[in-house]
Amino acid sequence: xxxxxxxxxxxxxxxxxxxxxxxxxxxxxxxxxxxxxxxxxxxxxxxxxxxxxxxxxxxxxxxxxxxxxxxxxxxxxxxxxxxxxxxxxxxxxxxxxxxxxxxxxxxxxxxxxxxxxxxxxxxxxxxxxxxxxxxxxxxxxxxxxxxxxxxxxxxxxxxxxxxxxxxxxxxxxxxxxxxxxxxxxxxxxxxxxxxxxxxxxxxxxxxxxxxxxxxxxxxxxxxxxxxxxxxxxxxxxxxxxxxxxxxxxxxxxxxxxxxxxxxxxxxxxxxxxxxxxxxxxxxxxxx
Amino acid sequence: xxxxxxxxxxxxxxxxxxxxxxxxxxxxxxxxxxxxxxxxxxxxxxxxxxxxxxxxxxxxxxxxxxxxxxxxxxxxxxxxxxxxxxxxxxxxxxxxxxxxxxxxxxxxxxxxxxxxxxxxxxxxxxxxxxxxxxxxxxxxxxxxxxxxxxxxxxxxx
Numbered sequence: 549x550x551x552x553x554x555x556x557x558x559x560x561x562x563x564x565x566x567x568x569x570x571x572x573x574x575x576x577x578x579x580x581x582x583x584x585x586x587x588x589x590x591x592x593x594x595x596x597x598x599x600x601x602x603x604x605x606x607x608x609x610x611x612x613x614x615x616x617x618x619x620x621x622x623x624x625x626x627x628x629x630x631x632x633x634x635x636x637x638x639x640x641x642x643x644x645x646x647x648x649x650x651x652x653x654x655x656x657x658x659x660x661x662x663x664x665x666x667x668x669x670x671x672x673x674x675x676x677x678x679x680x681x682x683x684x685x686x687x688x689x690x691x692x693x694x695x696x697x698x699x700x701x702x703x704x705x706x707x708x709x710x711x712x713x714x715x716x717x718x719x720x721x722x723x724x725x726x727x728x729x730x731x732x733x734x735x736x737x738x739x740x741x742x743x744x745x746x747x748x749x750x751x752x753x754x755x756x757x758x759x760x761x762x763x764x765x766x767x768x769x770x771x772x773x774x775x776x777x778x779x780x781x782x783x784x785x786x787x788x789x790x791x792x793x794x795x796x797x798x799x800x801x802x803x804x805x806x807x808x809x810x811x812x813x814x815x816x817x818x819x820x821x822x823x824x825x826x827x828x829x830x831x832x833x834x835x
Numbered sequence: 836x837x838x839x840x841x842x843x844x845x846x847x848x849x850x851x852x853x854x855x856x857x858x859x860x861x862x863x864x865x866x867x868x869x870x871x872x873x874x875x876x877x878x879x880x881x882x883x884x885x886x887x888x889x890x891x892x893x894x895x896x897x898x899x900x901x902x903x904x905x906x907x908x909x910x911x912x913x914x915x916x917x918x919x920x921x922x923x924x925x926x927x928x929x930x931x932x933x934x935x936x937x938x939x940x941x942x943x944x945x946x947x948x949x950x951x952x953x954x955x956x957x958x959x960x961x962x963x964x965x966x967x968x969x970x971x972x973x974x975x976x977x978x979x980x981x982x983x984x985x986x987x988x989x990x991x992x
Contacts, residue, residue: 568927568928569927569930571935572926572927572932572935573919573923573927575932575934575935575938576909576919576923576926576927576932576935576938576939576942577869577909577910577912577913577917577919577923578867578868578869578870578908578909578910578939579869579910580869580935581868582868582871582936584868584871584872585862585868675863676852676854676855676859680854
């Protein structure tokens with residue numbers, strides 16, 4: 549497109565001028581196609597059961613009622629898949645060499661550490677059937693104190709993870725005048741840094757994947773980091789091909805692999821010949 | 836169950852499960868996918884449509900509640916020849932969108948807002964959009980687009 553713009557306006561006519569975007573009419577008229585708008589024939593649909601608590605022990609997860617509901621192909625808990633994961637979900641940005649990253653599995657085993665932490669998934673023939681069955685999954689929680697304030701969390705009075713000795717993941721040395729550094733080098737003060745770490749797309753789970761007979765997977769959705777981190781679970785990176793239709797909230801995205809992606813890998817293993825689409829972002833929308 | 840409603844001027848009769856949401860009826864039964872589902876919890880406003888002229892969040896209404904109603908979605912806003920509605924044109928002109936996912940809900944919400952406040956102040960626009968989240972723009976250009984459209988004289992009340 550840049551070549552065309554340059555041809556039309558010449559370099560001098562582009563630099564320093566205001567350009568109206570060509571993609572806007574489709575986005576403004578409802579004609580644009582996002583991942584959720586695609587129709588994947590034969591796809592399984594996955595709904596996620598999530599924690600309503602910021603911190604809790606998971607005492608039990610019962611999917612038996614969900615398994616008997618119409619259209620349901622599978623209902624899986626963390627315990628069902630504990631032996632399946634090659635590793636906990638990696639963090640794409642190890643900020644310091646000694647950063648502590650608590651074990652984070654795609655489906656929680658015995659502890660949930662944030663509202664929206666996933667405890668079970670249901671795969672069904674339609675999105676509505678998956679969501680109805682997810683509502684029938686019975687989870688027994690024992691609520692624990694939650695660290696919700698940065699200053700309080702830094703004191704370690706309340707631990708965010710039962711298996712981590714401290715809430716501090718890493719330490720960055722503060723320079724004498726952070727404000728001056730921010731102005732000169734574009735760095736952000738601590739509160740903003742924390743805010744940046746909480747970036748979330750409007751619909752972070754936008755993802756569909758389509759398997760082919762040759763074993764390759766066409767993956768439609770968040771791309772680079774998700775792809776790089778996919779390897780340990782479902783094979784080499786070169787077996788996947790990413791496509792990019794419209795993706796919501798691309799202006800700010802997560803640098804951790806989202807649990808939904810790993811769970812979706814599982815859906816791929818569950819025998820859907822064509823692919824699957826994920827439903828339910830409840831608890832993943834941050835304000 | 837059978838639900839009959841008028842969507843973008845066309846009468847539609849659809850067979851849906853009783854717990855089908857209006858947004859599911861629009862997206863899955865009528866394939867009008869311009870209305871988006873962002874949160875499932877009425878926080879984000881991406882699913883906003885007009886029901887009998889008023890903005891509603893279609894993820895919080897059953898399709899059955901729209902029986903007999905006139906629904907307008909983002910697909911029904913532009914003129915038949917494709918000419919953008921003045922509000923759509925203002926969003927384009929003022930760079931009121933980036934990824935475009937929240938945009939249909941934003942546009943429908945402000946269409947309803949301007950019906951109630953044809954000459955809104957900036958504060959009224961910001962308050963009127965409190966039920967719609969955008970993750971790209973920081974809202975400023977959306978507010979500028981609404982004010983530009985409101986003051987353009989091109990909006991038919």
